[in-house]
Amino acid sequence: MFKKRFILLLSLCFISLVACKNDKNSAETSIDPEILKQDSIQLTLNSDDKMKFDQKELVVGEGQMVTLTLHHTGKMSKETMGHNFVLLDQGVNPSKFSQRATQAKDNDYIPESDKIIAHTKLIGGGESTEITFKAPKKGSYDFLCTFPGHYASMRGKFIVQ
Numbered sequence: 001m002f003k004k005r006f007i008l009l010l011s012l013c014f015i016s017l018v019a020c021k022n023d024k025n026s027a028e029t030s031i032d033p034e035i036l037k038q039d040s041i042q043l044t045l046n047s048d049d050k051m052k053f054d055q056k057e058l059v060v061g062e063g064q065m066v067t068l069t070l071h072h073t074g075k076m077s078k079e080t081m082g083h084n085f086v087l088l089d090q091g092v093n094p095s096k097f098s099q100r101a102t103q104a105k106d107n108d109y110i111p112e113s114d115k116i117i118a119h120t121k122l123i124g125g126g127e128s129t130e131i132t133f134k135a136p137k138k139g140s141y142d143f144l145c146t147f148p149g150h151y152a153s154m155r156g157k158f159i160v161q
């Protein structure tokens, strides 16, 4: 009897472990391929007073019209903790780009460049902004916030599938 219970307990443990693992996997890569086939896609990216984006990877489909909403959930001003979203074309070094951006304070830290696919305006705590653009060809692209010093923690990959 005891042995039987023990086996039952063991298998219960095993089942819940597997269930947990599956949950976690699906949360990390839960991109429904059907969504990437539609004409347009909505993305939401949050930023905060701790100099962080809430996502390190954004995935869209080739040629989709992308509407991206950037929220700043913090309280700090645009002058001290401003955030933007800048999507760079391939072949640009995002670190060097962020260096150049520090010189472009008068233009909300967006330097003159033909390598910018899309960018939002700079926002402060409590603000939101939205942009719409067409997803580029398949591949991996870099996105970042160009506010001085933010590149170190505010960057990620924009994947076009």
Ligand SMILES: [Cu+2]
Pocket: 051, 081, 082, 083, 084, 145, 146, 147, 150, 154
């Ligand atoms: Cu920022």
